[in-house]
Amino acid sequence: MANCVCRLLVVNCMLIMAFYNMMVLLLPSVVGTSMAPSSNSSFINEERKALLESGWWNDYRNISHHCEWYGILCNEAGSVIHIYMDIPPPKELRLIQNLKVTAFSNLYSLDLYGMGLTGNIPLEICTFTNLSALYLNHNHLQGSIPVQLGNLTRLKYLSFYNNSLTGFIPSTFRKLVNLTSILLSFNHLEGPIPIGLWNLTELLDVDFSNNLLTGEIPSSLGQLKNLLSLHLDSNKLEGILPMEVGNLTQLKTFSLSHNLLTGLIPSTLGQMENLTSFCLDFNHITGPIPRELGNLRLLKYLNLSHNSLFGSIPLEIANAISLVEVDLSHNNLTGSILSPILKCPYVEKVDLSYNFLNGSITSEITCVENLNLSHNFLNGIIPPIFGIYSVLHKLDLSYNNLTGKLYKDLAHLPYINLSYNSFDFSSDLDLKLKTPDYCYFAKDTLISYHMPNFTSCHFLYQTNPPQTRNSKAFMLIALPIVGFILLVFLSTVYFTRSTFNSKLKGMLTKNGDLFSIWNYDGKIAFDDIIKATEDFDIKYCIGTGGYGSVYRAQLPGSGNIVALKKLHQMESQNPSFDRSFRNEVKMLTEIRHKNIVRLHGYCLHNRYMFLIYQYMERGSLFYVLNNDVEAEELNWTKRVTIIKGMAQALSYMHHDCNPPIIHRDVTSSNVLLNSKLEAFVSDFGTARLLDPDSSNQTLVVGTYGYIAPELAYTLTVTEKCDVYSFGVVALETLMGRHPGELISSLSNSSTQHILLKDLLDSRLLLPVLPKEAQDIVHVVTLALACLCSKPKSRPSMQQVAQELCSSKPPSPLPFPEISINQLMT
Numbered sequence: 001m002a003n004c005v006c007r008l009l010v011v012n013c014m015l016i017m018a019f020y021n022m023m024v025l026l027l028p029s030v031v032g033t034s035m036a037p038s039s040n041s042s043f044i045n046e047e048r049k050a051l052l053e054s055g056w057w058n059d060y061r062n063i064s065h066h067c068e069w070y071g072i073l074c075n076e077a078g079s080v081i082h083i084y085m086d087i088p089p090p091k092e093l094r095l096i097q098n099l100k101v102t103a104f105s106n107l108y109s110l111d112l113y114g115m116g117l118t119g120n121i122p123l124e125i126c127t128f129t130n131l132s133a134l135y136l137n138h139n140h141l142q143g144s145i146p147v148q149l150g151n152l153t154r155l156k157y158l159s160f161y162n163n164s165l166t167g168f169i170p171s172t173f174r175k176l177v178n179l180t181s182i183l184l185s186f187n188h189l190e191g192p193i194p195i196g197l198w199n200l201t202e203l204l205d206v207d208f209s210n211n212l213l214t215g216e217i218p219s220s221l222g223q224l225k226n227l228l229s230l231h232l233d234s235n236k237l238e239g240i241l242p243m244e245v246g247n248l249t250q251l252k253t254f255s256l257s258h259n260l261l262t263g264l265i266p267s268t269l270g271q272m273e274n275l276t277s278f279c280l281d282f283n284h285i286t287g288p289i290p291r292e293l294g295n296l297r298l299l300k301y302l303n304l305s306h307n308s309l310f311g312s313i314p315l316e317i318a319n320a321i322s323l324v325e326v327d328l329s330h331n332n333l334t335g336s337i338l339s340p341i342l343k344c345p346y347v348e349k350v351d352l353s354y355n356f357l358n359g360s361i362t363s364e365i366t367c368v369e370n371l372n373l374s375h376n377f378l379n380g381i382i383p384p385i386f387g388i389y390s391v392l393h394k395l396d397l398s399y400n401n402l403t404g405k406l407y408k409d410l411a412h413l414p415y416i417n418l419s420y421n422s423f424d425f426s427s428d429l430d431l432k433l434k435t436p437d438y439c440y441f442a443k444d445t446l447i448s449y450h451m452p453n454f455t456s457c458h459f460l461y462q463t464n465p466p467q468t469r470n471s472k473a474f475m476l477i478a479l480p481i482v483g484f485i486l487l488v489f490l491s492t493v494y495f496t497r498s499t500f501n502s503k504l505k506g507m508l509t510k511n512g513d514l515f516s517i518w519n520y521d522g523k524i525a526f527d528d529i530i531k532a533t534e535d536f537d538i539k540y541c542i543g544t545g546g547y548g549s550v551y552r553a554q555l556p557g558s559g560n561i562v563a564l565k566k567l568h569q570m571e572s573q574n575p576s577f578d579r580s581f582r583n584e585v586k587m588l589t590e591i592r593h594k595n596i597v598r599l600h601g602y603c604l605h606n607r608y609m610f611l612i613y614q615y616m617e618r619g620s621l622f623y624v625l626n627n628d629v630e631a632e633e634l635n636w637t638k639r640v641t642i643i644k645g646m647a648q649a650l651s652y653m654h655h656d657c658n659p660p661i662i663h664r665d666v667t668s669s670n671v672l673l674n675s676k677l678e679a680f681v682s683d684f685g686t687a688r689l690l691d692p693d694s695s696n697q698t699l700v701v702g703t704y705g706y707i708a709p710e711l712a713y714t715l716t717v718t719e720k721c722d723v724y725s726f727g728v729v730a731l732e733t734l735m736g737r738h739p740g741e742l743i744s745s746l747s748n749s750s751t752q753h754i755l756l757k758d759l760l761d762s763r764l765l766l767p768v769l770p771k772e773a774q775d776i777v778h779v780v781t782l783a784l785a786c787l788c789s790k791p792k793s794r795p796s797m798q799q800v801a802q803e804l805c806s807s808k809p810p811s812p813l814p815f816p817e818i819s820i821n822q823l824m825t
Contacts, residue, residue, distance in 0.1 A: 043105065047080050050103035055093040056085055056115075071111075081108040088116040088817070095119045096141065107131060113159075114138035116817050121146055121160075133157040137183065138812050141165060145189075150175045161207065162186040162812040164825075169194055169208070181205040185231065186812060188212060188825075193232075198223055207231040209255065214238070217261075222247035233257040233279065240264070241280075246271040257281040257303065265304070270295040277301040281327065284308060289328070294319035305351065306330040313337075313352075325349040329372065332356060337373065352376070353396065361402075367391055374398040374417065382418075384409060397421065526603065528556055529564065529612070536566060543619075552615065562600055566610035584611060587684040591657060595649035597672055597682040616680060618673035621729070625668060625736050628763060636734075636767050638677050640775045643730045644804045645679035646671060650726055651801035654719045662717055666725035667703045668732050705740050710791055720791035726800070727786030730779055736761030743787060746824070756780060756818045766815070773815040778808050781823045 048066045051057050060069040067074035073082035083104070088094065096117040101107070101124045108130055117139040125134065126148035132155060141163040149155075150172025156179060165187040173182070174196025182197075185207045192215030193208065203224050213235040222244025224230075230251060238260040246268025248254075254275060261283040269278070270292025276299060285307040293302070294316030302320070305327045312335030313328065329351045336359030337352065349370040360380030361373065374396045381404030382397065394415040402421040410416060532553040533540045543550040548567040555562060588599035601612035621642065624630045634642075646666075653661040663670075663684065670683040702711075708724035711717075731739040742759065756777070757766055767773040782803055788794045795803075811818060 043103075044078050046103045050100040051080075054089075054099040056087075056089045056099065075106065079106045080104050081106050082111075083107065083109070084111040085115060086111075086113050088114070088814075091116075094140075096136075096139075097122060101125055102127070104128075109133040111135040112139070114814065116140060118142070120144075121165075123148060125149070126151055128152065129154065131155055135159045137161045137163070139163050144168070145170055145184075147172045149173070152176065154178055157181045159183040160187065165189060167191075169197070169213075171196060173197055174199060176200060178202060183207045185209040185211065190214065192216075195220065200224070201226065203227055205229045208235065210234040212236060216240075217242060217245075217256075219244040221245060224248060225250065227251050229253045231255045233259065235259055237261060241266055241285075243268045245269065248272055250274055253277045255279040256283065259283050261285060263287075265290050265293075265309075267292045269293060272296065273298070275299055276322075279303040280307070281305040282307075286310070288312075289314055289317070289333075291316040293317060296320050298322050300324040303327040304331070308332060310334065323347050327351040329353040329355070334358070337361065337378070361397070370394040372396040373400070376400055378402060380404070382406070382410075529553065529603070529610070532556065533564065536564075561615045563613040563615045564610045565613065566608070584684045587661060591653065591661065593649050593652045595645040595678075595680055596652070597680040613682075614680070616672035616682075617675040618677060620669050621671040621673060621679065621733065622668035624673060624677075625732065625761075631736055631761065631763050634677060635764065636772045636776060639733050640772075640779055642671070642673070642677070642679040643733055643779055644801070646681060646726060646729065647797060647801040647804050649679075649681040650722055651797040654722065654796065655798045660719060662719060663722050663725075664717065665702045665706070666722050666729060667706045668729050668738075669703070671729065705738055708791065709789055718791060719797065720794050723786045723794045723797055723800070724791075726797065727783040727794075730783040730786070731759075734761065734776060734779065735759055736763060742820075746784075746787070746820075754820050755816065756820060756823065757816050759820070770810055774808060774810050777811050777815070777818060777823065779804070780820075784820070784824050 051066055051069070051072070052061065057066075057069050057072075060066070063069060066072055067078060067080070071084040071086075072080055073084075075081050083099075089098075094116050096112070096119045099112075101110070101122055105128075107128050109132055110125070110128075111133065113135050114137070117136070119141065120143035121136065121141060123146050125131070126146055129152065131152050134149075134152075134155060134157065137159045139162075141160070143165065144167030145160065145165060147170040149158075150170060153175055155176050158176070158179060158181065161183040162185070165184075167189065168191040169184065169189055171194040173179075173194060177200060179200050180202050181204060183205070186209070188211065189208070190212040193213060195218055197203075197206075198218060198220040201223060204226060205228060206224075207229070209231040210233070213232075215237065216239030217232070217237060219242040221242065225247060227248050228250055230248070230253070233255040234257070236259065237256070240263030241256070241261060243266045245254075245266060249272055251272055252274055254272070254277065257279045258281070261280070263285065264287035265280065265285060267290040269275070269290065273296065275296050278296075278299065279301070281303045282305070285304070287309065288311035289304065289309055291314035293299070294314065297320060299320045300322050301324060303325075306329070309328070309331040310333065313333060317323075317326075325348060327349075330353070333352070333355040335357065337357055347368055350368050351370075351372040353372045353374040353376070355376055357373070357376040357378060359378065361378060361383060369391050370393060372394075375398070378397070378400040379402065382402060384407045392413060395413055396415075396417040398417045398419045398421070400421055402418070403423060405424050406418070530536075532555055533551050536549075536551060540551045540553060541549050542552045542563075548565065551564040551566060553562055553564055554560070585599065585602045588597075592598075597616070598614040599611060600614065603610050603612075618624060618630070624634055650663065650666070653663065663681065665683060666681070670681065672680045672682045674680065702721075702725070706725045706728050708721040711721065728739060728743070731742070735742075739759075742754075759780075760766065760776070767776055782795070782800050786794050786800065813822070
């Protein structure tokens with residue numbers, strides 16, 4: 001519920017438009033049927049002339065009677081009473097003033113939805129005293145809303161949403177006593193909401209979301225007893241939520257998320273018996289959750305996340321029997337998990353993460369599809385309820401104090417995160433797991449497991465596992481036993497030391513120097529590598545760079561294929577290359593993530609210096625993007641998935657590693673792709689641990705074209721340097737080429753009006769599926785935010801990763817009309 005399910009703007013608009021279209025269909029019965037204009041009516045000829053001069057109806061010139069043109073409805077006298085046009089004209093004709101509105105003295109309804117119109121709202125519209133419906137939404141209108149619109153006292157429907165309007169909401173709107181719907185969202189309106197608006201008792205739908213509105217919500221809001229939908233989210237509203245909101249007994253959707261509201265949740269919300277969606281997330285609300293919310297038996301979506309709520313989850317919440325999604329995360333809630341809200345058959349998603357909940361996990365969660373209980377203080381075992389018939393798809397229990405064994409039923413979950421707990425990883429435990437899409441386990445020590453198919457599950461080293469109550473008693477008993485065993489073991493080692501040393505010397509010594517190699521599967525030895533590559537014969541080489549060469553090797557016995565990055569003899573004697581190699585070993589042996597290339601082993605020897613990696617069949621992202629055949633295979637969905645994988649890897653490095661790790665050289669060449677075109681961040685030779693107690697100043701490293709601009713005047717390295725580089729690679733992935741020219745010209749106002757479709761890789765067809773288009777808009781928006789010249793204004797990689805995994809509402813504009821400027825604002 002990151003976007004808050006109660007953002008039902010599109011649904012509301014569809015309902016309004018359906019009602020409005022029904023009204024239009026009934027108009028002929030009210031005002032008479034349309035007929036041809038009389039040749040003696042000069043004002044009718046003036047109307048036809050105005051329509052033609054606009055250039056918007058050029059395709060209908062051969063039809064003499066303009067009342068028969070598309071989008072035109074006339075009364076019995078042949079005068080235009082309704083204009084409906086949704087076909088964008090050519091760019092040179094998109095100025096709204098091209099339509100001479102003064103010619104239509106009998107206009108009843110004006111609907112110019114989604115035409116891409118520019119300019120200011122014409123003052124002449126304010127003279128249409130008969131106007132009932134005014135729709136100018138989904139355009140590029142600028143300037144302020146004319147205060148003279150308050151003179152249109154017959155107006156019922158007013159929709160200006162998704163424009164670039166500025167200024168204040170006119171106080172004269174208080175005179176629009178017949179208004180039932182006012183939609184002003186997705187603009188740049190500021191200042192307080194006029195107090196007089198809350199006196200318009202005929203209002204059914206109010207949407208002022210995604211603006212810059214300030215001030216408090218007055219108690220007079222409670223006068224709108226007919227109101228069905230209220231969206232005030234994504235503004236800067238402050239103060240408390242007044243008790244009088246409980247008078248809105250007809251309200252169905254209520255969204256106040258992403259504001260600056262304080263105080264308590266009023267208990268009078270329990271009177272809003274028709275409420276189906278309530279979102280108050282991302283505010284500064286405190287106090288307990290009112291038990292009166294349990295009276296809302298029609299409530300489906302409840303989001304109170306990212307506040308400062310405390311106390312326990314009230315038992316009465318379970319009485320809200322229609323709940324589908326509940327998000328109470330990122331608060332200060334205590335007590336145990338409320339099992340009734342997890343019962344069948346309704347609840348599908350529950351997020352209680354980042355609280356202070358304790359106790360054990362209830363066994364009544366078999367009907368929850370998505371459950372997040374991470375970052376709490378839960379204890380006990382995971383109940384054995386995740387069988388084949390469980391509907392659970394996503395489970396996150398990380399960062400708790402859970403114990404016990406893991407059951408094989410966990411294999412049926414596509415997503416599971418159990419990291420940072422204290423599970424019992426017994427050596428005889430056979431999980432027999434399949435391959436989930438996303439999986440994390442944490443363990444204290446490395447133990448051998450029999451999991452032949454579980455290839456994408458990542459075992460995280462837990463250096464500081466939670467302590468149990470019996471740890472002291474355990475130590476008192478275990479230490480003497482361990483000491484005795486150790487004494488026997490050392491005695492045995494002493495008598496076999498000579499034999500062992502001679503064998504070890506034979507294995508690890510060559511040309512008089514020691515080298516170190518990690519034992520991959522217990523089967524790889526140094527000689528295996530030499531044999532597999534025929535002493536690094538050139539025919540096994542698959543790439544060469546300034547540092548050395550990369551070889552492909554098929555290991556004897558297992559047949560596994562690995563990649564070997566080997567330094568040339570000359571580079572191996574260079575201290576900087578040596579430091580880089582050792583740094584990469586250090587980093588990759590300490591981190592584990594599904595989108596970070598895995599290091600299988602290494603050799604540091606005076607003759608050979610090489611690293612053994614997981615083999616990536618498709619090579620680098622840079623290579624694929626620069627190969628026309630392979631680039632066409634990389635469709636929009638795969639490109640977005642690659643970007644998501646990069647974001648998750650960097651988020652893990654920055655926020656899940658202690659201390660955080662900065663990559664410092666995020667480029668398309670350092671993103672590798674496997675056979676499924678999944679992304680893996682690689683090349684950690686220049687990576688750096690971020691020391692919070694130092695200035696983190698260092699020499700500038702990285703690749704030209706990807707380095708954050710602040711490094712030109714400061715040597716201070718932060719996570720935001722990686723964020724900038726990520727933004728470059730994200731754009732490069734969608735554009736099919738390096739975005740350097742675009743980045744350097746973003747500050748140019750003319751460049752910002754470039755259409756998004758013109759930047760995308762021309763080797764692919766433009767996205768036709770709404771999901772693809774929506775994902776591309778989402779990625780480019782985030783990438784542009786990552787490229788902000790001020791590091792502090794860039795999002796964190798954690799925010800980027802979370803945003804990329806969250807669903808977003810469709811863009812209100814048709815995809816071909818979206819400009820870079822709109823995504824930047």
